[in-house]
Amino acid sequence: MSSTEFRSAFKTAAVIGAGTIGLSWTALFAGHGLTVKVTDPRPDLAEAVAAALAEFAPHLAAQGLDVTGLADRVHLAADVADAVRDADVVQENGPENLEFKQDLFAQLVAAAPARALLLSSSSAIPSTAFTGDLADASRVLIGHPFNPPHLIPLVEVVPGERTGEAAVRAAVAFYTLLGRVPVVERKEIPGFVGNRLQNALSREAIYLVEQGVVTPEDLDRVMTNSLGIRWATVGPFLGSHLGGGPGGYRHLAEHLGVSMKKLWAGLGQPSQSPEETERLVEAVEKAYGSSPYSQLAEARDRKQLAVLSALDSAERKEEN
Structure with missing residues (x-):
C-alpha cells in the first residue's frame, strides 16, 4: 500500500x-x-x-x-x-x-x-x-x-x-x-512477545531485590548502563551472535551453552508474598517516590526521544 x-x-x-x-x-x-x-x-x-x-x-x-x-x-x-x-x-x-x-x-x-x-x-x-x-x-x-x-x-x-x-x-x-x-506474530500466546520478555526480566529483577542482592535503583543502573544500551541497538540474538566473536552464535552456543543452561536452572522465583511485596513496593518508593509522576515521565520521554534520534541518525549514516 x-x-x-x-x-x-x-x-x-x-x-x-x-x-x-x-x-x-x-x-x-x-x-x-x-x-x-x-x-x-x-x-x-x-x-x-x-x-x-x-x-x-x-x-x-x-x-x-x-x-x-x-x-x-x-x-x-x-x-x-x-x-x-x-x-x-x-x-x-x-x-x-x-x-x-x-x-x-x-x-x-x-x-x-x-x-x-x-x-x-x-x-x-x-x-x-x-x-x-x-x-x-x-x-x-x-x-x-x-x-x-x-x-x-x-x-x-x-x-x-x-x-x-x-x-x-x-x-x-x-x-x-x-x-x-x-x-x-503468527502464533497467539498470552502476553505476546514483548510483555513476555519484559515479565521474564522483571521476575528475575524482583527476585534479586527480594534476595538483597541489589537495590531497585542499582538494578536500574545495571540495566541502563549495559543491557539497555546493547539491546536498544542490536537486540538479544544479534547481541549474542556478536558475543560469539567471528564464530558467531554457533561458537557461543558450543562453548557457553552448558553454562548458560545451568544459569537458567538457577534463575529465581520471587515469593511475592504480601510481606515481600510490601517490602519491594517500599524499596521502589524510597528510590523514586519523592519525584512526581509527571517529572519522571517527562525525563523518561526526553531520554527515549534522544535514543530514537541517535539511532535514526546512525541508520541514516549507514544508508549513506
Missing part, C-alpha cells in the same frame, strides 16, 4: 478508551493528519484530551510531524457508536478484561463500517479469546503498542484464528505509515 493509498484508506480513526495508551494513540493519529474521534466514560475526557495533546505535541514535532492544528483534528464522541460511525480504523484501549472485550467488539462489529479495521491494544489477551461469537472476526486483530505509543515504535500485530490476511496487511501498512515498527 503506497502512501497515497494509505491516506485514501485511512482518514478517520476512532479511539475507544482514553487512558494513558488511548490518549497517546490519539495524539499520534492526529499528528499524522487523521481525523480522530475519542470516546471514554471518564467525566474529565475533554480536559484529559486537551492536556495530552498539549503535552505530546513537542514529542510529535521532534519526530518531524507538523502539529499545527493538532487539536482541531480531534473530536469527542458521545459513545462507542458515535465514535466508530465513520471510522476507517478503530483502536480499542479498554480494560484488560475478557468479558469487557467480548461485549465491546460485538458493538464495534455492529456499529463500525464494514471497511473499518478493528484493532485492540490488548497487552495479554489474544483476539481469538474475545471474537468467538462475532459474526465477522476477519477484520479484528491485536495492535499492541508499548507505552507510550506515540514515542515507542513497536506495535505487535497479532492475528486471531479468524483474522483475514487482508486485515493483517492493512494493519502493517497502517502502523508503518504512522512511523511505527509493526512485527507480525
